[in-house]
Amino acid sequence: MLVRFWGTRGSLPVAPTAETIRRKIVHALVSADGRRFEGEADAERFIEQELSFAAGATHGGATPCVEIEAGPSYFICDMGSGLRPFGLDSIRRNLAGHSKTYNFFQSHLHWDHIMGFPFFAPAFDPAATIRIHAGHPDAEEAFRRQQEEISFPVPFEWLRADIEFVQLTPGETHEVDGMQVETILQHHSHGSYGYRFTDTDGRTVIYSTDSEHKLEKMAVEAVFIDFFREADLVVCDTMYSLADSVSMKEDWGHSSNLVAVDLCHQARAKCLALFHHEPTYEDEDIQRMHEESIRYEELTRNGPPLDVICAYDGLEVRI
Amino acid sequence: MEYSLDVQDNAVIVHVDGRVDESTWEAFAEGLNEAVRQAGQAGLAKVVIDLSDLDYMSSRGLRVLTVAKREADESAISIVLASPNEVMREILAISRYDKLFTIAAAIE
Numbered sequence: 001m002l003v004r005f006w007g008t009r010g011s012l013p014v015a016p017t018a019e020t021i022r023r024k025i026v027h028a029l030v031s032a033d034g035r036r037f038e039g040e041a042d043a044e045r046f047i048e049q050e051l052s053f054a055a056g057a058t059h060g061g062a063t064p065c066v067e068i069e070a071g072p073s074y075f076i077c078d079m080g081s082g083l084r085p086f087g088l089d090s091i092r093r094n095l096a097g098h099s100k101t102y103n104f105f106q107s108h109l110h111w112d113h114i115m116g117f118p119f120f121a122p123a124f125d126p127a128a129t130i131r132i133h134a135g136h137p138d139a140e141e142a143f144r145r146q147q148e149e150i151s152f153p154v155p156f157e158w159l160r161a162d163i164e165f166v167q168l169t170p171g172e173t174h175e176v177d178g179m180q181v182e183t184i185l186q187h188h189s190h191g192s193y194g195y196r197f198t199d200t201d202g203r204t205v206i207y208s209t210d211s212e213h214k215l216e217k218m219a220v221e222a223v224f225i226d227f228f229r230e231a232d233l234v235v236c237d238t239m240y241s242l243a244d245s246v247s248m249k250e251d252w253g254h255s256s257n258l259v260a261v262d263l264c265h266q267a268r269a270k271c272l273a274l275f276h277h278e279p280t281y282e283d284e285d286i287q288r289m290h291e292e293s294i295r296y297e298e299l300t301r302n303g304p305p306l307d308v309i310c311a312y313d314g315l316e317v318r319i
Numbered sequence: 320m321e322y323s324l325d326v327q328d329n330a331v332i333v334h335v336d337g338r339v340d341e342s343t344w345e346a347f348a349e350g351l352n353e354a355v356r357q358a359g360q361a362g363l364a365k366v367v368i369d370l371s372d373l374d375y376m377s378s379r380g381l382r383v384l385t386v387a388k389r390e391a392d393e394s395a396i397s398i399v400l401a402s403p404n405e406v407m408r409e410i411l412a413i414s415r416y417d418k419l420f421t422i423a424a425a426i427e
Binding site for chain 2: 215216243246256258262266296299300
């Protein structure tokens with residue numbers, strides 16, 4: 001099983017500005033301190049070994065889209081702006097013989113999680129099958145509405161793929177092209193759904209974004225701990241600091257890095273991917289949150305270690 | 320985790336020992352609730368939580384602090400976190416709770 005992150009930013013797509021890129025270059029040149037490089041590979045090694053991730057790369061700015069590669073058909077969580085590069089890449093893979101069946105799983109229907117669909121090129125392929133799974137009964141309405149003329153020039157009716165909407169029920173195990181899929185209702189405006197995917201080899205990935213864990217409902221977190229149980233990878237909403245999530249940004253529908261670590265610890269999960277990054281955060285801010293999350297995991301560990309990674313656009317995690 | 324309450328002249332002191340985590344947060348919440356209640360009854364404006372013997376506090380314990388602070392705010396009672404060890408200082412900084420609470424180096 002391979003998990004590929006196409007979009008990891010929350011709420012709104014962002015892109016680095018000219019000033020951001022210039023700052024990274026200046027930092028890299030100063031860090032090189034007059035050193036000569038034998039070639040691009042040597043320069044790559046320097047970036048990899050001597051610069052921090054924030055200095056030598058970027059977390060990216062596309063909104064949520066996560067692919068789970070397991071089996072002959074596609075499995076994709078959410079259709080944020082990261083869906084566009086995924087769609088183009090899948091066309092390349094289709095030409096090499098990949099199945100044109102796309103299984104989508106929607107956490108919810110807010111704009112940042114569906115905005116990629118009007119730019120999803122395979123939707124125009126009459127040989128493609130697109131199944132959009134959601135817990136919401138009104139998923140189709142949300143997708144059709146964003147392609148009404150007032151919002152977008154290409155109406156939903158012009159799409160040529162075979163498109164089907166499938167409503168999933170929490171508490172049931174659904175089998176989708178060989179993948180076992182379970183879903184759970186989460187606290188978010190209009191509701192959101194987390195997913196537990198288990199492949200034929202028993203490997204498990206959790207996708208739980210746009211999920212607030214309320215102060216006054218800590219006792220019900222047992223349900224999430226069970227849902228996350230012994231997962232190989234938990235992709236989790238870690239948009240805010242704990243303090244922000246219980247003060248200024250309470251009821252905004254998101255979680256914190258600390259709650260994510262605690263849930264994963266109790267669930268005995270193996271790896272946590274920080275996800276749905278705050279759009280106002282620079283790379284340095286996200287990197288700091290990652291470093292602090294690793295430290296918090298060490299300080300509060302009371303069982304097997306939890307690997308805490310930070311999702312970025314383009315990251316691939318093999319399980 | 321064990322806790323004890325001590326009503327002094329200017330504050331209710333809550334002494335916490337051990338760990339506040341997923342298995343102890345409810346008892347910690349009861350202790351803080353009782354401390355705020357006793358401060359209100361005694362007409363005291365402050366609850367001081369003595370963290371000197373606390374091993375660590377997970378997000379459960381931190382969130383209990385927020386719930387207690389809301390209850391205390393309603394009665395104009397302030398909550399002070401006193402004598403955190405190095406681990407707790409780090410956790411308070413990582414969680415940004417050092418922005419939400421007054422941290423004191425010692426019980427005053």
